[in-house]
């Protein structure tokens with residue numbers, strides 16, 4: 212005998228939050244878009260990064276050893292997933308995300324990652340509280356070109372001071388934003404704080420297309 216309470220009637224389309232079924236979690240795009248509407252100046256992107264961009268951004272994560280990897284502005288976690296794949300259980304992975312909804316999503320999805328809901332400008336203090344002296348790699352998902360000069364400076368200081376002498380920092384920039392004054396200012400800051408800054412080829416398979424900036428050897 213058919214139990215009519217467990218099956219929808221013929222022709223009755225199930226919605227995502229039908230009372231007879233558990234709510235489906237939001238897709239990354241809808242979770243991201245929801246937060247974009249609430250905090251456009253913090254989110255700073257129209258969609259989560261693609262796996263192609265994630266691979267390019269996360270390439271400095273070493274394949275051996277026990278590195279400390281710090282991720283800034285993890286969002287829905289495209290870089291988080293790639294960092295976890297590369298670490299494969301090694302080292303430590305701290306993801307700093309200021310948005311409470313996104314931080315919860317990351318915690319639920321990546322139990323091995325130390326997700327910290329906080330402003331990345333306080334990075335030194337956040338690492339101190341966890342007994343971490345140095346980071347080997349800092350991977351940024353932050354929308355640098357949207358930040359005013361003082362915020363860029365604060366975040367760059369915070370980043371450069373947690374890296375060891377052979378540490379590396381990676382950020383990405385959207386192609387359409389390269390001409391912005393704030394993007395030029397970010398590039399100048401990078402050049403001031405690191406001995407070497409190498410741009411990648413354009414990653415066309417991302418919305419919008421982007422390129423990566425690999426910075427190495429922070430200046431003291």
Ligand SMILES: C[S@@+](CC[C@H](N)C(=O)[O-])C[C@H]1O[C@@H](n2cnc3c(N)ncnc32)[C@H](O)[C@@H]1O
Nearest residue numbers: 253256259260284285286308309310330331352
């Ligand atoms: C452009 S989105 C990128 C998200 C993800 N990394 C990706 O590539 O799809 C920027 C993220 O940085 C976060 N964010 C912005 N300012 C921040 C800050 N000061 N500290 C930590 N996270 C911040 C936003 O909440 C957002 O999730």
